[in-house]
Amino acid sequence: MEEKKSQLRVLELYSGIGGMHFALQKLNIDFKVVLAVDINPLANQIYNENFGKIAKHYDISTLTKEQLDALRCDLWTLSPSCQPYTRLGKQQGHADPRAAAFLHVLEILPTCSYKPKFIFIENVFGFETSWTAEKCREVLKASGYVFHEVLLSPFQIGIPNSRLRWYGLARLKRDEIENSWNPKLSFPDKAETIRPINNYLDKEVNMEKHSVPVDILQKYGHQLDIVKPSDTHSCCFTRGYTHLVQGSGSVLQMSDHEDIKKAFLENRYDLCLRYFTVREIARIMGFPEEFTWQASGASDKAMYRLLGNSINIHVVSALQKELLMN
Ligand SMILES: C[S@@+](CC[C@H](N)C(=O)[O-])C[C@H]1O[C@@H](n2cnc3c(N)ncnc32)[C@H](O)[C@@H]1O
Incomplete structure (x- = not known):
C-alpha cells in the first residue's frame, strides 16, 4: 500500500509495554510506529499483543546510523532506563552501564542523515541535573534542535496520582535564526479538580x-x-x-x-x-x-x-500534543 506523505513515522525506543504508542493514539493524528525497540522479551510480547508485530528485541546501544537513517522517522520517543538517576538508587549517572544505550543514541544522532523532526524524552525527576542531561542539551543544540524541558506530575492535570517526571521536547529548528522555544504549556500549576x-x-x-x-x-x-x-x-x-x-x-x-x-x-x-x-x-x-x-x-x-517502569499516558499525550501540534 502506498504510504501517505502526511503520516508521522515514529521510532519508539525503550518501548516497554507501549506507553508512548498509547499516548500518541489519544491525539487523533495520522501516525505509524515503524519500529519499537526493547530488550525485555515479555514487554515486547505485550507490546505486540496490543499493536501487532512492531516491537523487536534489540540492544539500543548496537543500533547504527545506517539502521536509523533507513527508518526515516519523523518522531523518536525515548524513555531510557531511569535507574542511573533515581533518588533511591546509587545515582551513578552516566557511569552506570544502564546509561550507555542513551549515550550511544546521543552519539549517533548528530551523524544521522535523516534526523527526526521531533524527539520526545522521558526520565525521572533528578535526571535534569545529571551529566547525561547536560550532554543531551549540548547534542540537541549542536544538531539543530530547539529544546524545552518540563517537570510534570499527573495530579497537575487532574489525575489522583503523583509521578513526577522530567520530559524533554525537541524539535528541529524552523530556520537558522530560531534559537529558543518556549511553548506555552497549557497546564495549571495544580489542577482545580482532581477526580477521586x-x-x-x-x-x-x-x-x-x-x-x-x-x-x-x-x-x-x-x-x-x-x-x-x-x-x-x-x-x-x-x-x-x-x-x-x-x-x-x-x-x-x-x-x-x-x-x-x-x-x-x-x-x-x-x-x-x-x-x-x-x-x-x-x-x-x-x-x-x-x-x-x-x-x-x-x-x-x-x-x-512493567507498569511501574511505564509512563503516565495522560501526561505524555498532553506533552506530545504540545510538541507535535502547536
Ligand atoms: C523506563 S522503561 C520504558 C517503558 C516504556 N516507555 C513503557 O511505556 O513501558 C525502560 C525500558 O527500556 C528497556 N531497555 C533498557 N535498556 C535497554 C537497551 N540497552 N536496549 C533496549 N531496551 C532497553 C527496558 O527493558 C525497559 O522496558
Missing part, C-alpha cells in the same frame, strides 16, 4: 488475592501509604509494588470509617486493606480498557513491574 480514586477502581475485586497480608501489616503497617476510594491522591506506583513496602505505591482502605492508626495501636489487622489491581493501576496511568496482557501469560507481579 473511586473513578479508577474495578467493580469487583478478589479480596482474598489482593488483601495486604497480616504479617506485612504487623511488621510494616505504619510505613504503608493508605488511601481511601474517596481520596484524590495516591503515591507513585513503582516496579516494586506489592513486594516493597515503602515508597512503592499506595494501598486502598475499603472500610471508609475505620481509624487505621487506632486499629494498629490496638493490634487489629482485619482492616479491609488491599493492593490496587493491575487493571486499576493501568487505568490510573491512562492505559485504555482495551489494553491487554492476558495472551502473554504475564503474572500480576510481572505486570506491576
Whole structure:
C-alpha cells in the first residue's frame, strides 16, 4: 500500500509495554510506529499483543546510523532506563552501564542523515541535573534542535496520582535564526479538580488475592501509604509494588470509617486493606480498557513491574500534543 506523505513515522525506543504508542493514539493524528525497540522479551510480547508485530528485541546501544537513517522517522520517543538517576538508587549517572544505550543514541544522532523532526524524552525527576542531561542539551543544540524541558506530575492535570517526571521536547529548528522555544504549556500549576480514586477502581475485586497480608501489616503497617476510594491522591506506583513496602505505591482502605492508626495501636489487622489491581493501576496511568496482557501469560507481579517502569499516558499525550501540534 502506498504510504501517505502526511503520516508521522515514529521510532519508539525503550518501548516497554507501549506507553508512548498509547499516548500518541489519544491525539487523533495520522501516525505509524515503524519500529519499537526493547530488550525485555515479555514487554515486547505485550507490546505486540496490543499493536501487532512492531516491537523487536534489540540492544539500543548496537543500533547504527545506517539502521536509523533507513527508518526515516519523523518522531523518536525515548524513555531510557531511569535507574542511573533515581533518588533511591546509587545515582551513578552516566557511569552506570544502564546509561550507555542513551549515550550511544546521543552519539549517533548528530551523524544521522535523516534526523527526526521531533524527539520526545522521558526520565525521572533528578535526571535534569545529571551529566547525561547536560550532554543531551549540548547534542540537541549542536544538531539543530530547539529544546524545552518540563517537570510534570499527573495530579497537575487532574489525575489522583503523583509521578513526577522530567520530559524533554525537541524539535528541529524552523530556520537558522530560531534559537529558543518556549511553548506555552497549557497546564495549571495544580489542577482545580482532581477526580477521586473511586473513578479508577474495578467493580469487583478478589479480596482474598489482593488483601495486604497480616504479617506485612504487623511488621510494616505504619510505613504503608493508605488511601481511601474517596481520596484524590495516591503515591507513585513503582516496579516494586506489592513486594516493597515503602515508597512503592499506595494501598486502598475499603472500610471508609475505620481509624487505621487506632486499629494498629490496638493490634487489629482485619482492616479491609488491599493492593490496587493491575487493571486499576493501568487505568490510573491512562492505559485504555482495551489494553491487554492476558495472551502473554504475564503474572500480576510481572505486570506491576512493567507498569511501574511505564509512563503516565495522560501526561505524555498532553506533552506530545504540545510538541507535535502547536
Ligand atoms: C523506563 S522503561 C520504558 C517503558 C516504556 N516507555 C513503557 O511505556 O513501558 C525502560 C525500558 O527500556 C528497556 N531497555 C533498557 N535498556 C535497554 C537497551 N540497552 N536496549 C533496549 N531496551 C532497553 C527496558 O527493558 C525497559 O522496558
